[in-house]
Amino acid sequence: MDAPRAIGLTPNERTAKSYDPQNLQAALEGLHQDGLLVLKNVVDVAHIDKLREAMSAETKTILNERAGLFNQGVNSNILQCPPLANGECLFDDVYFNPYVIQIANAYLGSKPIWAFTTGNNALTGTAGMRQPVHKDITFHHPTAPFYFIANIVLSDFSIDNGATEFWLGSHAHTTSADQVPCTEETRVRKQVVGIDPSCNVKPEVVEQRRMIRPPIQASCRKGDIMIRDLRTWHAGMPNTSDQDRIMVAIGYQAPWYQAYTQKLFLPLKHASFFGKHGNQPVEVRANYLADEELGQMWKNYDFTFEPSVPVDRTLIAKL
Template identity: 90%
Template sequence: MDAPRAIDLTANEQSARAYEPQNLQSALEGLHQDGLLVLKNVVDVAHVDKLREAMSAETKTILNERAGLFNQGVNSNILQCPPVANGDCLFDDVYFNPYVIQIANAYLGSKPIWSFTTGNNALTGTAGMRQPVHKDITFHHPTAPFYFIANIVLSDFCEANGATEFWLGSHAHTTSADQIPCTEETKVRKQVVGIDPSCNVKSEVVEQRRKIRPPIQAGCRKGDIMIRDLRTWHAGMPNTSDQDRIMVAIGYQAPWYQNNTQRLFLPLKHANFFARHGGQPVEVRANYLADDELGQLWKNYDFTFEPSVPVDRRVMAKL
Protein backbone atom coordinates (compact mmCIF):
# COMPACT_ATOMS: atom_id res chain seq x y z
CA MET A 1 0.00 0.00 0.00
CA ASP A 2 1.26 3.48 -0.87
CA ALA A 3 2.52 5.53 2.06
CA PRO A 4 4.97 8.33 2.79
CA ARG A 5 8.46 7.41 3.83
CA ALA A 6 8.95 7.05 7.60
CA ILE A 7 12.30 7.69 9.28
CA ASP A 8 13.08 5.76 12.46
CA LEU A 9 15.71 7.05 14.87
CA THR A 10 18.75 4.95 15.71
CA ALA A 11 20.20 4.99 19.22
CA ASN A 12 23.14 7.07 17.99
CA GLU A 13 20.80 9.60 16.37
CA GLN A 14 18.77 9.93 19.56
CA SER A 15 21.95 10.68 21.49
CA ALA A 16 23.37 13.08 18.89
CA ARG A 17 19.98 14.75 18.21
CA ALA A 18 20.76 14.56 14.48
CA TYR A 19 20.24 12.09 11.65
CA GLU A 20 23.23 10.24 10.26
CA PRO A 21 23.88 10.54 6.49
CA GLN A 22 21.92 7.41 5.50
CA ASN A 23 18.72 8.52 7.25
CA LEU A 24 19.12 12.11 6.10
CA GLN A 25 19.42 10.87 2.50
CA SER A 26 16.31 8.74 2.94
CA ALA A 27 14.39 11.71 4.35
CA LEU A 28 15.37 13.94 1.44
CA GLU A 29 14.46 11.27 -1.08
CA GLY A 30 11.06 10.95 0.54
CA LEU A 31 10.38 14.68 0.43
CA HIS A 32 11.56 15.08 -3.15
CA GLN A 33 9.61 12.05 -4.39
CA ASP A 34 6.44 12.25 -2.27
CA GLY A 35 6.22 15.77 -0.87
CA LEU A 36 5.47 14.18 2.52
CA LEU A 37 7.63 12.58 5.20
CA VAL A 38 7.03 11.11 8.67
CA LEU A 39 9.67 11.44 11.38
CA LYS A 40 9.09 8.77 14.03
CA ASN A 41 9.41 9.38 17.79
CA VAL A 42 11.07 12.78 17.67
CA VAL A 43 8.87 14.61 20.23
CA ASP A 44 8.48 13.79 23.92
CA VAL A 45 4.96 12.37 24.31
CA ALA A 46 4.57 14.22 27.63
CA HIS A 47 5.06 17.49 25.72
CA VAL A 48 2.49 16.39 23.15
CA ASP A 49 -0.04 15.66 25.90
CA LYS A 50 0.57 19.06 27.51
CA LEU A 51 -0.09 20.86 24.21
CA ARG A 52 -3.22 18.83 23.56
CA GLU A 53 -4.59 19.58 27.02
CA ALA A 54 -4.11 23.33 26.51
CA MET A 55 -5.53 23.43 22.99
CA SER A 56 -8.49 21.19 23.76
CA ALA A 57 -9.49 23.46 26.64
CA GLU A 58 -9.54 26.42 24.25
CA THR A 59 -11.55 24.82 21.43
CA LYS A 60 -15.03 25.47 22.82
CA THR A 61 -14.19 29.13 23.45
CA ILE A 62 -12.97 29.51 19.88
CA LEU A 63 -16.13 27.97 18.43
CA ASN A 64 -18.28 30.31 20.51
CA GLU A 65 -16.37 33.52 19.82
CA ARG A 66 -14.96 33.40 16.30
CA ALA A 67 -17.16 33.89 13.26
CA GLY A 68 -16.15 32.57 9.83
CA LEU A 69 -13.38 30.52 11.37
CA PHE A 70 -13.79 27.25 9.48
CA ASN A 71 -10.80 26.21 7.41
CA GLN A 72 -11.45 26.00 3.64
CA GLY A 73 -15.11 26.88 4.34
CA VAL A 74 -15.99 23.38 5.64
CA ASN A 75 -17.55 23.19 9.11
CA SER A 76 -15.36 20.30 10.21
CA ASN A 77 -11.99 21.95 10.63
CA ILE A 78 -10.68 25.08 12.37
CA LEU A 79 -7.37 26.88 12.61
CA GLN A 80 -6.24 27.22 16.20
CA CYS A 81 -3.11 29.02 17.45
CA PRO A 82 -0.66 26.90 19.46
CA PRO A 83 -0.41 27.97 23.14
CA VAL A 84 2.66 30.17 22.58
CA ALA A 85 1.68 32.49 25.47
CA ASN A 86 1.72 29.60 27.95
CA GLY A 87 5.24 29.20 29.30
CA ASP A 88 4.43 25.67 30.48
CA CYS A 89 3.87 24.66 26.82
CA LEU A 90 7.12 25.93 25.30
CA PHE A 91 9.30 22.98 24.35
CA ASP A 92 12.39 22.94 22.15
CA ASP A 93 11.44 19.58 20.60
CA VAL A 94 8.18 21.16 19.38
CA TYR A 95 9.24 24.62 18.22
CA PHE A 96 12.90 23.91 17.45
CA ASN A 97 12.99 20.21 16.74
CA PRO A 98 16.59 19.39 15.75
CA TYR A 99 15.62 16.64 13.28
CA VAL A 100 13.12 18.88 11.48
CA ILE A 101 15.57 21.76 11.31
CA GLN A 102 18.37 19.48 10.05
CA ILE A 103 16.10 18.39 7.19
CA ALA A 104 14.99 21.98 6.55
CA ASN A 105 18.61 23.06 6.16
CA ALA A 106 19.23 20.25 3.68
CA TYR A 107 15.96 20.55 1.71
CA LEU A 108 15.40 24.33 1.70
CA GLY A 109 18.89 25.76 2.15
CA SER A 110 21.23 26.80 4.92
CA LYS A 111 19.54 28.54 7.87
CA PRO A 112 15.87 28.35 6.86
CA ILE A 113 13.38 30.87 8.22
CA TRP A 114 10.64 30.03 10.72
CA SER A 115 7.92 32.51 9.79
CA PHE A 116 4.61 30.71 10.35
CA THR A 117 2.78 28.79 13.02
CA THR A 118 -0.79 27.72 13.54
CA GLY A 119 -2.78 24.70 14.65
CA ASN A 120 -5.31 22.57 12.81
CA ASN A 121 -8.25 20.93 14.56
CA ALA A 122 -10.46 18.36 12.82
CA LEU A 123 -13.55 18.53 15.00
CA THR A 124 -15.16 15.43 16.46
CA GLY A 125 -18.41 14.09 15.04
CA THR A 126 -18.08 15.55 11.55
CA ALA A 127 -18.86 12.45 9.51
CA GLY A 128 -19.33 13.20 5.82
CA MET A 129 -17.54 16.57 5.91
CA ARG A 130 -14.34 16.85 3.91
CA GLN A 131 -12.36 19.63 2.31
CA PRO A 132 -11.81 19.91 -1.44
CA VAL A 133 -8.41 18.86 -2.74
CA HIS A 134 -6.23 21.97 -2.46
CA LYS A 135 -2.87 23.59 -1.84
CA ASP A 136 -2.30 26.29 0.78
CA ILE A 137 -1.10 28.56 -2.02
CA THR A 138 -3.01 31.35 -3.79
CA PHE A 139 -0.27 32.60 -6.11
CA HIS A 140 1.95 31.32 -8.92
CA HIS A 141 4.49 29.45 -6.85
CA PRO A 142 8.02 28.23 -7.61
CA THR A 143 8.40 24.69 -8.92
CA ALA A 144 11.34 24.07 -6.60
CA PRO A 145 11.16 23.45 -2.84
CA PHE A 146 10.60 26.86 -1.21
CA TYR A 147 8.54 26.17 1.92
CA PHE A 148 7.53 23.24 4.08
CA ILE A 149 5.22 22.69 7.02
CA ALA A 150 6.12 20.48 9.98
CA ASN A 151 3.00 19.12 11.69
CA ILE A 152 3.37 17.95 15.28
CA VAL A 153 0.48 15.51 15.81
CA LEU A 154 -1.19 15.70 19.24
CA SER A 155 -2.84 12.28 19.03
CA ASP A 156 -2.51 9.12 16.99
CA PHE A 157 -3.82 9.86 13.47
CA CYS A 158 -5.96 7.34 11.61
CA GLU A 159 -8.81 7.32 9.09
CA ALA A 160 -11.45 7.29 11.83
CA ASN A 161 -10.32 10.58 13.38
CA GLY A 162 -9.72 12.42 10.14
CA ALA A 163 -6.09 11.83 9.22
CA THR A 164 -5.36 14.25 6.39
CA GLU A 165 -5.69 13.05 2.80
CA PHE A 166 -2.45 13.55 0.85
CA TRP A 167 -1.72 13.22 -2.86
CA LEU A 168 1.84 11.96 -2.83
CA GLY A 169 4.07 13.29 -5.58
CA SER A 170 1.64 16.06 -6.55
CA HIS A 171 4.13 18.73 -5.44
CA ALA A 172 6.60 17.72 -8.15
CA HIS A 173 4.23 17.05 -11.04
CA THR A 174 1.76 19.95 -11.06
CA THR A 175 1.92 23.73 -11.09
CA SER A 176 -0.37 26.63 -10.13
CA ALA A 177 -1.92 26.29 -13.61
CA ASP A 178 -3.67 23.18 -12.26
CA GLN A 179 -5.53 25.25 -9.66
CA ILE A 180 -8.95 26.83 -10.24
CA PRO A 181 -8.55 30.55 -11.09
CA CYS A 182 -9.79 32.82 -8.32
CA THR A 183 -13.13 34.60 -8.65
CA GLU A 184 -14.61 37.60 -6.89
CA GLU A 185 -15.96 35.16 -4.28
CA THR A 186 -12.72 33.26 -3.67
CA LYS A 187 -10.01 35.90 -4.07
CA VAL A 188 -7.86 36.90 -1.11
CA ARG A 189 -5.83 40.06 -0.54
CA LYS A 190 -4.54 41.49 -3.83
CA GLN A 191 -5.31 38.57 -6.10
CA VAL A 192 -6.28 39.33 -9.69
CA VAL A 193 -9.53 37.62 -10.66
CA GLY A 194 -9.09 35.07 -13.44
CA ILE A 195 -5.29 35.26 -13.35
CA ASP A 196 -4.25 34.21 -9.86
CA PRO A 197 -5.16 30.73 -8.59
CA SER A 198 -7.50 29.82 -5.77
CA CYS A 199 -6.40 27.05 -3.38
CA ASN A 200 -8.53 24.34 -4.98
CA VAL A 201 -7.22 22.03 -7.69
CA LYS A 202 -9.24 21.64 -10.90
CA SER A 203 -11.48 18.58 -10.75
CA GLU A 204 -10.29 17.23 -14.09
CA VAL A 205 -6.66 17.50 -12.94
CA VAL A 206 -7.52 15.69 -9.71
CA GLU A 207 -9.09 12.82 -11.66
CA GLN A 208 -6.11 12.60 -13.99
CA ARG A 209 -3.77 12.42 -11.00
CA ARG A 210 -5.97 9.79 -9.32
CA LYS A 211 -5.23 7.40 -12.21
CA ILE A 212 -1.49 7.86 -11.69
CA ARG A 213 -1.23 7.89 -7.90
CA PRO A 214 -4.45 7.97 -5.86
CA PRO A 215 -4.58 9.71 -2.48
CA ILE A 216 -3.80 8.19 0.90
CA GLN A 217 -4.57 9.07 4.50
CA ALA A 218 -1.25 9.07 6.33
CA GLY A 219 -1.38 7.47 9.76
CA CYS A 220 1.09 8.38 12.49
CA ARG A 221 1.43 8.31 16.27
CA LYS A 222 1.96 10.74 19.11
CA GLY A 223 5.61 11.76 19.12
CA ASP A 224 5.80 11.77 15.30
CA ILE A 225 6.12 14.81 13.03
CA MET A 226 4.83 14.97 9.45
CA ILE A 227 6.68 17.24 7.02
CA ARG A 228 4.74 18.45 3.97
CA ASP A 229 6.15 20.38 1.02
CA LEU A 230 3.77 23.35 0.74
CA ARG A 231 3.00 22.44 -2.89
CA THR A 232 1.57 19.01 -2.00
CA TRP A 233 -2.17 18.56 -2.56
CA HIS A 234 -4.14 17.59 0.52
CA ALA A 235 -7.62 17.70 2.07
CA GLY A 236 -9.06 17.66 5.58
CA MET A 237 -11.16 14.54 6.16
CA PRO A 238 -14.18 13.65 8.32
CA ASN A 239 -13.53 12.94 11.98
CA THR A 240 -15.97 10.21 13.02
CA SER A 241 -14.31 9.62 16.40
CA ASP A 242 -15.40 11.07 19.75
CA GLN A 243 -12.33 13.31 20.14
CA ASP A 244 -10.97 16.29 18.22
CA ARG A 245 -7.89 15.58 16.09
CA ILE A 246 -5.36 18.39 16.61
CA MET A 247 -1.95 19.16 15.18
CA VAL A 248 0.47 22.09 15.48
CA ALA A 249 2.00 23.53 12.31
CA ILE A 250 5.47 25.08 12.08
CA GLY A 251 6.39 26.62 8.70
CA TYR A 252 9.92 26.99 7.29
CA GLN A 253 10.86 29.16 4.33
CA ALA A 254 13.87 28.74 2.04
CA PRO A 255 16.38 31.55 2.72
CA TRP A 256 16.50 32.45 -0.98
CA TYR A 257 12.73 32.82 -1.30
CA GLN A 258 11.61 36.44 -1.48
CA ASN A 259 8.82 36.63 1.07
CA ASN A 260 9.98 39.34 3.44
CA THR A 261 6.64 40.13 5.07
CA GLN A 262 5.39 36.86 6.59
CA ARG A 263 5.85 37.00 10.36
CA LEU A 264 5.06 35.00 13.46
CA PHE A 265 3.18 36.77 16.24
CA LEU A 266 4.67 35.76 19.58
CA PRO A 267 4.46 36.98 23.18
CA LEU A 268 7.18 39.39 24.24
CA LYS A 269 7.29 37.81 27.69
CA HIS A 270 8.69 34.63 26.10
CA ALA A 271 10.98 36.33 23.58
CA ASN A 272 14.10 34.83 25.16
CA PHE A 273 12.84 31.29 24.51
CA PHE A 274 12.17 32.01 20.84
CA ALA A 275 15.33 34.12 20.34
CA ARG A 276 17.49 31.25 21.59
CA HIS A 277 15.92 29.09 18.84
CA GLY A 278 16.90 25.96 20.74
CA GLY A 279 20.49 26.49 19.61
CA GLN A 280 19.48 25.35 16.12
CA PRO A 281 20.57 26.86 12.75
CA VAL A 282 17.28 28.62 11.98
CA GLU A 283 16.13 32.24 11.74
CA VAL A 284 13.05 33.26 13.72
CA ARG A 285 11.13 35.99 11.89
CA ALA A 286 8.59 37.37 14.35
CA ASN A 287 6.72 40.35 15.74
CA TYR A 288 6.56 40.29 19.54
CA LEU A 289 3.42 41.32 21.40
CA ALA A 290 3.19 42.86 24.87
CA ASP A 291 0.77 41.33 27.37
CA ASP A 292 -1.96 43.83 26.49
CA GLU A 293 -1.57 42.96 22.80
CA LEU A 294 -1.94 39.18 23.08
CA GLY A 295 -5.42 39.42 21.62
CA GLN A 296 -3.59 39.84 18.30
CA LEU A 297 -2.24 36.28 18.36
CA TRP A 298 -5.11 35.54 15.96
CA LYS A 299 -2.90 37.11 13.29
CA ASN A 300 -1.06 33.79 13.13
CA TYR A 301 -4.15 32.53 11.24
CA ASP A 302 -3.85 35.34 8.67
CA PHE A 303 -0.95 34.17 6.56
CA THR A 304 0.33 34.51 3.03
CA PHE A 305 3.34 32.75 1.60
CA GLU A 306 3.34 34.96 -1.51
CA PRO A 307 6.57 36.72 -2.59
CA SER A 308 6.77 40.27 -1.30
CA VAL A 309 8.57 41.44 -4.44
CA PRO A 310 6.48 42.48 -7.47
CA VAL A 311 5.86 39.81 -10.11
CA ASP A 312 4.20 39.93 -13.52
CA ARG A 313 1.13 37.81 -12.79
CA ARG A 314 0.17 37.41 -16.43
CA VAL A 315 3.60 36.00 -17.30
CA MET A 316 3.67 33.71 -14.25
CA ALA A 317 0.19 32.38 -15.09
CA LYS A 318 1.54 31.04 -18.38
CA LEU A 319 4.52 29.20 -16.89
Protein backbone atom coordinates (compact mmCIF):
# COMPACT_ATOMS: atom_id res chain seq x y z
CA MET A 1 0.00 0.00 0.00
CA ASP A 2 1.30 3.46 -0.91
CA ALA A 3 2.24 5.69 2.02
CA PRO A 4 4.63 8.53 2.86
CA ARG A 5 8.03 7.78 4.34
CA ALA A 6 7.94 7.50 8.15
CA ILE A 7 11.09 8.30 10.13
CA GLY A 8 11.49 6.73 13.57
CA LEU A 9 13.89 7.90 16.27
CA THR A 10 16.77 5.85 17.59
CA PRO A 11 17.72 6.24 21.28
CA ASN A 12 20.87 8.13 20.27
CA GLU A 13 18.88 10.51 18.05
CA ARG A 14 16.42 11.21 20.85
CA THR A 15 19.27 12.08 23.21
CA ALA A 16 21.06 14.21 20.62
CA LYS A 17 17.81 15.84 19.35
CA SER A 18 19.17 15.31 15.85
CA TYR A 19 18.82 12.68 13.14
CA ASP A 20 21.85 10.62 12.17
CA PRO A 21 22.94 10.89 8.50
CA GLN A 22 21.05 7.73 7.50
CA ASN A 23 17.71 8.98 8.79
CA LEU A 24 18.31 12.49 7.46
CA GLN A 25 18.94 11.01 4.03
CA ALA A 26 15.75 8.92 4.28
CA ALA A 27 13.79 12.02 5.27
CA LEU A 28 15.11 14.05 2.34
CA GLU A 29 14.44 11.21 -0.08
CA GLY A 30 10.88 11.02 1.20
CA LEU A 31 10.26 14.73 0.75
CA HIS A 32 11.84 14.88 -2.71
CA GLN A 33 10.00 11.78 -3.94
CA ASP A 34 6.63 12.11 -2.20
CA GLY A 35 6.29 15.72 -1.05
CA LEU A 36 5.15 14.35 2.33
CA LEU A 37 6.97 12.92 5.33
CA VAL A 38 5.96 11.63 8.78
CA LEU A 39 8.28 12.12 11.75
CA LYS A 40 7.36 9.58 14.40
CA ASN A 41 7.04 10.39 18.10
CA VAL A 42 8.92 13.71 18.11
CA VAL A 43 6.56 15.77 20.31
CA ASP A 44 5.78 15.18 23.99
CA VAL A 45 2.22 13.84 24.13
CA ALA A 46 1.54 15.88 27.29
CA HIS A 47 2.24 19.02 25.24
CA ILE A 48 -0.11 17.79 22.52
CA ASP A 49 -2.90 17.22 25.05
CA LYS A 50 -2.44 20.73 26.47
CA LEU A 51 -2.70 22.29 23.01
CA ARG A 52 -5.75 20.23 22.10
CA GLU A 53 -7.52 21.20 25.33
CA ALA A 54 -6.94 24.90 24.67
CA MET A 55 -7.86 24.80 20.98
CA SER A 56 -10.97 22.67 21.51
CA ALA A 57 -12.22 25.23 24.02
CA GLU A 58 -11.88 27.96 21.38
CA THR A 59 -13.59 26.17 18.50
CA LYS A 60 -17.19 27.17 19.31
CA THR A 61 -16.19 30.82 19.76
CA ILE A 62 -14.38 30.82 16.42
CA LEU A 63 -17.39 29.34 14.65
CA ASN A 64 -19.64 32.03 16.11
CA GLU A 65 -17.26 34.89 15.33
CA ARG A 66 -16.27 33.73 11.85
CA ALA A 67 -19.56 32.29 10.64
CA GLY A 68 -19.31 31.26 6.99
CA LEU A 69 -15.51 31.60 6.81
CA PHE A 70 -14.71 27.96 6.15
CA ASN A 71 -11.45 26.67 4.70
CA GLN A 72 -11.65 26.24 0.91
CA GLY A 73 -15.35 27.13 1.09
CA VAL A 74 -16.42 23.74 2.50
CA ASN A 75 -18.41 23.73 5.75
CA SER A 76 -16.39 20.90 7.28
CA ASN A 77 -13.09 22.60 7.97
CA ILE A 78 -11.91 25.83 9.63
CA LEU A 79 -8.59 27.56 10.09
CA GLN A 80 -7.79 27.78 13.79
CA CYS A 81 -4.58 29.32 15.12
CA PRO A 82 -2.70 27.74 18.01
CA PRO A 83 -2.96 29.56 21.38
CA LEU A 84 0.13 31.71 20.90
CA ALA A 85 -0.80 34.13 23.70
CA ASN A 86 -1.17 31.35 26.27
CA GLY A 87 2.20 30.94 27.97
CA GLU A 88 1.19 27.52 29.30
CA CYS A 89 0.95 26.26 25.70
CA LEU A 90 4.35 27.39 24.41
CA PHE A 91 6.63 24.39 23.91
CA ASP A 92 9.95 24.18 22.09
CA ASP A 93 9.17 20.74 20.65
CA VAL A 94 6.10 22.26 18.96
CA TYR A 95 7.33 25.65 17.74
CA PHE A 96 11.05 24.89 17.43
CA ASN A 97 11.12 21.14 16.95
CA PRO A 98 14.79 20.23 16.39
CA TYR A 99 14.06 17.38 13.99
CA VAL A 100 11.80 19.52 11.81
CA ILE A 101 14.30 22.38 11.75
CA GLN A 102 17.17 20.01 10.94
CA ILE A 103 15.23 18.79 7.90
CA ALA A 104 14.22 22.34 6.94
CA ASN A 105 17.88 23.39 6.90
CA ALA A 106 18.75 20.44 4.65
CA TYR A 107 15.72 20.64 2.33
CA LEU A 108 15.18 24.40 2.04
CA GLY A 109 18.62 25.86 2.79
CA SER A 110 20.64 27.05 5.74
CA LYS A 111 18.65 28.94 8.39
CA PRO A 112 15.11 28.72 7.00
CA ILE A 113 12.51 31.34 7.94
CA TRP A 114 9.49 30.74 10.14
CA ALA A 115 6.97 33.29 8.88
CA PHE A 116 3.62 31.48 9.01
CA THR A 117 1.48 29.63 11.48
CA THR A 118 -2.13 28.61 11.68
CA GLY A 119 -4.09 25.48 12.44
CA ASN A 120 -6.66 23.28 10.78
CA ASN A 121 -9.78 21.77 12.35
CA ALA A 122 -11.81 19.10 10.53
CA LEU A 123 -15.11 19.46 12.36
CA THR A 124 -16.89 16.46 13.80
CA GLY A 125 -19.96 15.02 12.11
CA THR A 126 -19.23 16.27 8.59
CA ALA A 127 -19.79 13.05 6.65
CA GLY A 128 -19.87 13.58 2.90
CA MET A 129 -18.06 16.94 2.98
CA ARG A 130 -14.64 17.14 1.35
CA GLN A 131 -12.49 19.83 -0.16
CA PRO A 132 -11.52 19.92 -3.83
CA VAL A 133 -7.99 18.80 -4.68
CA HIS A 134 -5.85 21.91 -4.33
CA LYS A 135 -2.54 23.55 -3.45
CA ASP A 136 -2.25 26.36 -0.90
CA ILE A 137 -0.76 28.50 -3.64
CA THR A 138 -2.45 31.26 -5.67
CA PHE A 139 0.56 32.42 -7.66
CA HIS A 140 3.07 31.12 -10.19
CA HIS A 141 5.28 29.16 -7.86
CA PRO A 142 8.87 27.90 -8.17
CA THR A 143 9.36 24.30 -9.29
CA ALA A 144 12.03 23.74 -6.63
CA PRO A 145 11.47 23.28 -2.87
CA PHE A 146 10.76 26.77 -1.50
CA TYR A 147 8.36 26.24 1.41
CA PHE A 148 7.12 23.43 3.59
CA ILE A 149 4.47 23.09 6.27
CA ALA A 150 5.00 21.10 9.46
CA ASN A 151 1.68 19.83 10.80
CA ILE A 152 1.67 18.88 14.48
CA VAL A 153 -1.28 16.49 14.88
CA LEU A 154 -3.26 16.83 18.11
CA SER A 155 -4.85 13.38 17.91
CA ASP A 156 -4.38 10.12 16.04
CA PHE A 157 -5.30 10.67 12.39
CA SER A 158 -7.40 8.08 10.57
CA ILE A 159 -9.85 7.85 7.69
CA ASP A 160 -12.72 8.02 10.22
CA ASN A 161 -11.73 11.42 11.62
CA GLY A 162 -10.78 13.02 8.32
CA ALA A 163 -7.08 12.36 7.80
CA THR A 164 -6.02 14.65 4.95
CA GLU A 165 -5.95 13.28 1.41
CA PHE A 166 -2.53 13.66 -0.20
CA TRP A 167 -1.40 13.11 -3.77
CA LEU A 168 2.11 11.83 -3.25
CA GLY A 169 4.69 12.97 -5.79
CA SER A 170 2.41 15.66 -7.19
CA HIS A 171 4.76 18.40 -5.96
CA ALA A 172 7.49 17.27 -8.35
CA HIS A 173 5.21 16.96 -11.38
CA THR A 174 3.17 20.14 -11.26
CA THR A 175 3.29 23.80 -12.22
CA SER A 176 0.84 26.65 -11.79
CA ALA A 177 -0.42 25.81 -15.30
CA ASP A 178 -2.11 22.75 -13.74
CA GLN A 179 -4.33 24.96 -11.57
CA VAL A 180 -7.72 26.39 -12.49
CA PRO A 181 -7.27 30.06 -13.52
CA CYS A 182 -8.76 32.51 -11.07
CA THR A 183 -12.04 34.26 -11.79
CA GLU A 184 -13.51 37.50 -10.42
CA GLU A 185 -15.03 35.39 -7.64
CA THR A 186 -11.85 33.54 -6.70
CA ARG A 187 -9.17 36.17 -7.29
CA VAL A 188 -7.11 37.41 -4.33
CA ARG A 189 -5.09 40.59 -3.92
CA LYS A 190 -3.59 41.72 -7.25
CA GLN A 191 -4.24 38.59 -9.27
CA VAL A 192 -4.99 38.85 -12.99
CA VAL A 193 -8.21 37.04 -13.89
CA GLY A 194 -7.69 34.18 -16.33
CA ILE A 195 -3.90 34.22 -16.01
CA ASP A 196 -3.08 33.73 -12.33
CA PRO A 197 -4.11 30.46 -10.66
CA SER A 198 -6.72 29.67 -8.05
CA CYS A 199 -5.87 26.99 -5.48
CA ASN A 200 -7.79 24.21 -7.21
CA VAL A 201 -6.11 21.75 -9.56
CA LYS A 202 -7.80 21.29 -12.95
CA PRO A 203 -10.14 18.25 -12.86
CA GLU A 204 -8.60 16.74 -15.99
CA VAL A 205 -5.11 17.05 -14.50
CA VAL A 206 -6.33 15.37 -11.30
CA GLU A 207 -7.70 12.45 -13.29
CA GLN A 208 -4.48 12.10 -15.26
CA ARG A 209 -2.51 11.97 -12.00
CA ARG A 210 -4.94 9.43 -10.54
CA MET A 211 -3.94 6.98 -13.27
CA ILE A 212 -0.26 7.36 -12.29
CA ARG A 213 -0.42 7.52 -8.48
CA PRO A 214 -3.83 7.74 -6.81
CA PRO A 215 -4.31 9.65 -3.55
CA ILE A 216 -3.93 8.31 -0.03
CA GLN A 217 -5.11 9.40 3.41
CA ALA A 218 -2.03 9.48 5.64
CA SER A 219 -2.58 8.03 9.09
CA CYS A 220 -0.35 9.01 12.01
CA ARG A 221 -0.30 9.07 15.80
CA LYS A 222 -0.46 11.79 18.40
CA GLY A 223 3.13 12.98 18.89
CA ASP A 224 3.96 12.68 15.18
CA ILE A 225 4.61 15.57 12.79
CA MET A 226 3.73 15.55 9.09
CA ILE A 227 5.87 17.66 6.76
CA ARG A 228 4.30 18.71 3.45
CA ASP A 229 6.05 20.44 0.57
CA LEU A 230 3.76 23.39 -0.16
CA ARG A 231 3.38 22.28 -3.79
CA THR A 232 1.83 18.92 -2.87
CA TRP A 233 -1.81 18.45 -3.83
CA HIS A 234 -4.13 17.67 -0.93
CA ALA A 235 -7.75 17.89 0.22
CA GLY A 236 -9.57 18.01 3.55
CA MET A 237 -11.75 14.95 4.07
CA PRO A 238 -14.99 14.17 5.95
CA ASN A 239 -14.76 13.66 9.70
CA THR A 240 -17.32 11.00 10.64
CA SER A 241 -16.05 10.63 14.21
CA ASP A 242 -17.50 12.30 17.31
CA GLN A 243 -14.41 14.48 17.92
CA ASP A 244 -12.92 17.41 16.01
CA ARG A 245 -9.64 16.58 14.28
CA ILE A 246 -7.14 19.40 14.90
CA MET A 247 -3.59 20.07 13.77
CA VAL A 248 -1.21 23.00 14.17
CA ALA A 249 0.59 24.28 11.05
CA ILE A 250 4.03 25.91 11.04
CA GLY A 251 5.47 27.12 7.75
CA TYR A 252 9.17 27.33 6.86
CA GLN A 253 10.43 29.38 3.92
CA ALA A 254 13.66 28.84 1.97
CA PRO A 255 16.12 31.67 2.76
CA TRP A 256 16.66 32.34 -0.95
CA TYR A 257 12.93 32.72 -1.71
CA GLN A 258 11.97 36.35 -2.34
CA ALA A 259 8.93 36.68 -0.09
CA TYR A 260 9.52 39.51 2.36
CA THR A 261 6.08 40.63 3.51
CA GLN A 262 4.68 37.42 5.03
CA LYS A 263 5.12 37.63 8.81
CA LEU A 264 3.81 35.98 11.95
CA PHE A 265 1.75 37.95 14.44
CA LEU A 266 2.99 37.03 17.91
CA PRO A 267 2.34 38.34 21.44
CA LEU A 268 4.97 40.77 22.69
CA LYS A 269 4.65 39.39 26.21
CA HIS A 270 6.15 36.09 24.99
CA ALA A 271 8.81 37.62 22.73
CA SER A 272 11.59 36.08 24.82
CA PHE A 273 10.29 32.57 24.11
CA PHE A 274 10.07 33.14 20.36
CA GLY A 275 13.29 35.18 20.28
CA LYS A 276 15.32 32.30 21.70
CA HIS A 277 14.31 30.14 18.69
CA GLY A 278 14.57 27.08 20.92
CA ASN A 279 18.35 27.41 20.31
CA GLN A 280 17.70 26.20 16.76
CA PRO A 281 19.11 27.53 13.45
CA VAL A 282 15.97 29.27 12.23
CA GLU A 283 14.90 32.87 11.65
CA VAL A 284 11.62 34.09 13.13
CA ARG A 285 10.03 36.77 10.94
CA ALA A 286 7.27 38.38 12.98
CA ASN A 287 5.34 41.42 14.11
CA TYR A 288 4.96 41.51 17.90
CA LEU A 289 1.69 42.73 19.37
CA ALA A 290 1.22 44.41 22.76
CA ASP A 291 -1.59 43.14 25.00
CA GLU A 292 -4.01 45.80 23.76
CA GLU A 293 -3.27 44.75 20.16
CA LEU A 294 -3.86 41.01 20.57
CA GLY A 295 -7.17 41.36 18.78
CA GLN A 296 -5.07 41.57 15.63
CA MET A 297 -3.88 37.97 16.02
CA TRP A 298 -6.55 37.12 13.43
CA LYS A 299 -4.06 38.41 10.84
CA ASN A 300 -2.33 35.02 11.04
CA TYR A 301 -5.29 33.78 8.99
CA ASP A 302 -4.60 36.33 6.24
CA PHE A 303 -1.52 34.65 4.82
CA THR A 304 0.13 34.61 1.45
CA PHE A 305 3.24 32.77 0.36
CA GLU A 306 3.68 34.72 -2.87
CA PRO A 307 6.98 36.39 -3.76
CA SER A 308 7.38 40.10 -3.17
CA VAL A 309 9.11 40.54 -6.53
CA PRO A 310 6.58 40.89 -9.38
CA VAL A 311 6.22 37.89 -11.69
CA ASP A 312 6.85 38.32 -15.42
CA ARG A 313 3.47 37.15 -16.73
CA THR A 314 4.66 37.18 -20.34
CA LEU A 315 6.82 34.18 -19.46
CA ILE A 316 3.99 32.49 -17.55
CA ALA A 317 1.74 32.70 -20.61
CA LYS A 318 4.15 30.37 -22.43
CA LEU A 319 3.73 27.54 -19.88
